[in-house]
Amino acid sequence: MMATTTTLMTARDLELMPDDGYRYELMRGVLKKMPPTAAPHLIVSGRLIGYLNQYLEEHDLGDAGGEGRLIFENDPGVVLSPDVAVLFVEQLPELSTSGLMRVVPPLVAEVISPANRPTAIEEKVRVYLRAGVKLVWVVDTDQRMIRVRTADGGDRLLTERDELPGEDVFPEFRVELRRVFRRMLQFGRKV
Template sequence: MRPMEAVRPRVSYSDLERAPEDGRRYELYDGAMFVVPSPLVMHQRATRELLLALNDYSGAHGGEVLISPIDIVFTEYDVLQPDLVFFHQARVSLIAPDRPIRVPPDLAVEVLSPSTAATDRGKKMQVFARFGVQEYWIVDPKAQTMEVYKLESDAFILRQLAGVTDVLGSPTLEGFECRVARIFPSGTSTESP
């Protein structure tokens, strides 16, 4: 006889919307609810610089970049809060300014933190692929690297691993270039030079 296991109720986005505000951020993976921890300073610095770089790109090429916290509702039971998302100009009209986003972004970006790295590289990446996010960047402030993944068929393929001496490109954002050193301002890394 197997020991009794606790059954967790499946949580929906509607459940989250009805719940009293408690100051926490949540993500849903197939109805399982997870608290999103607050980011560290090095995470926020990298996120800020990426926001500025993507904002420069959208100013020149159109499109919209949005920053967390913002819910991307893939299904009622799969709701994520990527650090940054980008929508091409042709798809911006699909975003209602007064409702949750229910279409996959063209690009999702996650900046790693010690507490989120396994999720960002695992189940979050799988959800992005399953729902058709075309490109996924993983930013590692500690190692000062950026990984660019492109969706091919139903899986992400690493297209670029860029370090601080490299220029980041994008298969989805035509003409996008950014020096990786810009993303990691001095003092971002906790490693010795």
């Protein structure tokens, strides 16, 4: 039996790929096609971006957005597109208007989709923290919970009865998770 070989890609290879309408990530040189975003995923990501941008604007700290392609200098075979990422004002001049972003956000969030394997999400969290991201939120819309991981090893699980804190990164940021997850139980149910 012959062994098959897989050609590993680089971030540059991904950057040069023609746009075929799909989103891709790169994990250890292996290209991963991202599944389409479902409604709960889209809505919760949008809410988090909205709450973060309100806070960031009030404090003139930066901007939050989603799905930008991040490459980290310590992991050149990895390109990730977090559902939510915050960039400080001083990081904005470092961004190009197209292609990959070579910055380390202070905060990223990944919203779990049905296609995500827990091991794949955990691998992304490790990549983010190793690269210098200080705060990672892993959002589970089905269970209405957020796992908060911090660069100093902190790891806790919050439910919709809790408040989501900005930790040491954004000390004054807080949002009630019931607001983030409101109306989640209505998806898939005709009224």
